[in-house]
Amino acid sequence: MFPELFSTRELRKTIDGSVDWLVTEYADSFEALTQPFLTLLIWLEQLLRGAPWWSVILVIAGLSFAASRNWLMSAGMATLLFFIGALGLWDQGMQTLALMLVATGLSVTIGIPIGILMASYDRFRKVMLPLLDVMQTMPSFVYLIPVVMLFGLGKVPAIFATIIYAVPPLIRLTDLGIRLVDPDVLEASRAFGANRRQQMLGVQLPLALPNIMAGINQTTMMALAMVVVASMIGARGLGQEVLIGINRLEVGRGLLAGLAIVALAILFDRVTQSLGQRLSAGQKDAS
Amino acid sequence: MNIQIRNIYKIFGKKPEAQLAKVKDGMGKDDLLDATGHTLGLDNISLDIDAGQIFVIMGLSGSGKSTLIRHFNRLIEPTDGHIMVDGNDVMAMNDQELEDFRRHKISMVFQRFGLFPHKTVLENTAYGLQVQGLGQAERDKKANYWLEQVGLKGFESQHPHQLSGGMQQRVGLARALTTDPEILLMDEAFSALDPLIRREMQDQLLDLQKSLNKTIVFITHDLDEALRLGDKIAILRDGKLVQTGSPEEILLSPADDYVQAFIQDVNRARVLTAGHVLQPAKLTVTLKSQPAQVLELIRSNGTDYACVLDGRHLKGLITQLDAQRACQEQADSLHNYLSAVHTVHCDTELEQVLPELLTRHGAPIAVTDNDGQFEGWVSREKLIALVA
Numbered sequence A: 001m002f003p004e005l006f007s008t009r010e011l012r013k014t015i016d017g018s019v020d021w022l023v024t025e026y027a028d029s030f031e032a033l034t035q036p037f038l039t040l041l042i043w044l045e046q047l048l049r050g051a052p053w054w055s056v057i058l059v060i061a062g063l064s065f066a067a068s069r070n071w072l073m074s075a076g077m078a079t080l081l082f083f084i085g086a087l088g089l090w091d092q093g094m095q096t097l098a099l100m101l102v103a104t105g106l107s108v109t110i111g112i113p114i115g116i117l118m119a120s121y122d123r124f125r126k127v128m129l130p131l132l133d134v135m136q137t138m139p140s141f142v143y144l145i146p147v148v149m150l151f152g153l154g155k156v157p158a159i160f161a162t163i164i165y166a167v168p169p170l171i172r173l174t175d176l177g178i179r180l181v182d183p184d185v186l187e188a189s190r191a192f193g194a195n196r197r198q199q200m201l202g203v204q205l206p207l208a209l210p211n212i213m214a215g216i217n218q219t220t221m222m223a224l225a226m227v228v229v230a231s232m233i234g235a236r237g238l239g240q241e242v243l244i245g246i247n248r249l250e251v252g253r254g255l256l257a258g259l260a261i262v263a264l265a266i267l268f269d270r271v272t273q274s275l276g277q278r279l280s281a282g283q284k285d286a287s
Numbered sequence B: 001m002n003i004q005i006r007n008i009y010k011i012f013g014k015k016p017e018a019q020l021a022k023v024k025d026g027m028g029k030d031d032l033l034d035a036t037g038h039t040l041g042l043d044n045i046s047l048d049i050d051a052g053q054i055f056v057i058m059g060l061s062g063s064g065k066s067t068l069i070r071h072f073n074r075l076i077e078p079t080d081g082h083i084m085v086d087g088n089d090v091m092a093m094n095d096q097e098l099e100d101f102r103r104h105k106i107s108m109v110f111q112r113f114g115l116f117p118h119k120t121v122l123e124n125t126a127y128g129l130q131v132q133g134l135g136q137a138e139r140d141k142k143a144n145y146w147l148e149q150v151g152l153k154g155f156e157s158q159h160p161h162q163l164s165g166g167m168q169q170r171v172g173l174a175r176a177l178t179t180d181p182e183i184l185l186m187d188e189a190f191s192a193l194d195p196l197i198r199r200e201m202q203d204q205l206l207d208l209q210k211s212l213n214k215t216i217v218f219i220t221h222d223l224d225e226a227l228r229l230g231d232k233i234a235i236l237r238d239g240k241l242v243q244t245g246s247p248e249e250i251l252l253s254p255a256d257d258y259v260q261a262f263i264q265d266v267n268r269a270r271v272l273t274a275g276h277v278l279q280p281a282k283l284t285v286t287l288k289s290q291p292a293q294v295l296e297l298i299r300s301n302g303t304d305y306a307c308v309l310d311g312r313h314l315k316g317l318i319t320q321l322d323a324q325r326a327c328q329e330q331a332d333s334l335h336n337y338l339s340a341v342h343t344v345h346c347d348t349e350l351e352q353v354l355p356e357l358l359t360r361h362g363a364p365i366a367v368t369d370n371d372g373q374f375e376g377w378v379s380r381e382k383l384i385a386l387v388a
């Protein structure tokens, strides 16, 4: 037996106690704070579920054409959505799509600025790197407990869990992309008197764009991987179907929902990838 | 704008300040690297660059040229020393002042171009003005003008990776010129150009400096280019300044073997001018001198001829025979007995003087200064000594 160095029971109690305290003191304000996200998600969900199915397919096809300038691809994307509908999972699919869009959008608004800060300040980077490691390796159920205690079951904790799991690659790739910018090019912009903001917006971010787009792509993929877990804490949608399939031992139900998730994954993957390729097309090096 | 730098030291490495004392005590580049792992970039450099001058920096690869030129706009912070531009202490500028200085007063052409790969040629060229916050129309106008000047009209909407190396270099050149700075820093700015365009760009640079009185700091590996462009040349070795001086000073009195090795292959006939082979006239008389007097002078000096001046302008030669003839014919002036002299300008390259000397079978060649005033004769002995 390993000797007991200190009372882990006490430690656990302290942690439990402080979380309890946090919940009783701040649950209300946290809820108020997250209200806008909830409103946004509900609005988007109702929009997607309420609109006629063909109009959603048309809009997605249009968006993927805008991203890729490729009719074939946009037709493929439309087919994928049609496939989800054909599986009888249209409504659940739309719920998941709404959750994905909000989670991805929030990840981008959080991830890119953090990545920029990491690239700009070495100290901040040193603090963030281990934190990102923890975020990526800590089993999500561990932070689901306090998140659920704070926000209750439902969509908001699902978004939070998804973001915590999905945002690290975007942060890392933003940081990396900015660091990989050719120092000669950055020096040229300094030589012409560009200030920090002009350097970042005019040179560093545009040149880091391919990496940032790869990060967004990764983030969407990881967010999709979280849908089943998210459904455990009350997010409806395809994940919930899978969960029901598991609980009732209905393999068919689980498999169809799983296929629909894969279809959504392919859709997100291709659209973000082709957008990234097109945005960075003009800036290949002389190589 | 003039540039003065005083006692600049630059040490690369983890703790440059800690090594400063050793360098000041005379530790060299190799020893410092062995002992501490720090690279000595610049070792006690002091320079004065006058306004309107083209100042050329030369030296072998790794001698610190690029490091030095980056100090003028503080892209590199010196480990120790002072940098003054037009009387202002560049080291004392805060971020805002430094940005302002770089935007308006000084610009740079980079050895490795440093073009923005995500911007078009036009956007690259207009970058300095964009940073200044100028409107699109105005900056495109200026950028287009300079693109045309460097011969890149028609390539405005290409991206840098679509251009050849020489074209990219010219985009860098246009970009630096577009902000109309008073100081131009050019780090091997012509190295990727073919000889024809290179010559053209050199001429353009000389024009620019003459007409707009720009101060230009120019790094090159090409001695011919240095001698052609430079009002002054500085030679660096292992971060130390070995010699500074006019092209002639460097060429005629190299400070040491390193400089000597640099200049040994140069075509002196193309670099040195008639002014360098000047020999003062032994005997000068004026138009008003009496023929008899002149004849007497020529005889007593033991020469064959005298040169005849009107004020300070050369009118011609009077030979002993012609002087005799004038005396016999009892002329009262030398006017009708003069023989014409071939004259060259003191800036004429020896390359052009040499054939004149050979085709004239030893007849003297006169040298005049910029105002046409007589300076002396071309000395055959000096010319042969310098060119041979």
Ligand SMILES: Nc1ncnc2c1ncn2[C@@H]1O[C@H](COP(=O)(O)OP(=O)(O)OP(=O)(O)O)[C@@H](O)[C@H]1O
Binding pocket: B012, B013, B039, B040, B041, B059, B060, B061, B062, B063, B064, B065, B066, B067, B068, B111
């Ligand atoms: N950022 C740096 N870190 C460390 N050492 C450096 C750095 N920049 C330059 N050096 C060193 O300083 C010395 C001078 O380099 P510099 O680039 O000024 O040479 P250069 O004269 O421009 O050579 P070239 O003709 O090849 O361009 C070299 O020994 C180089 O290794």
Ligand SMILES: [Mg+2]
Binding pocket: B065, B066, B067, B111, B187
């Ligand atoms: Mg260099």
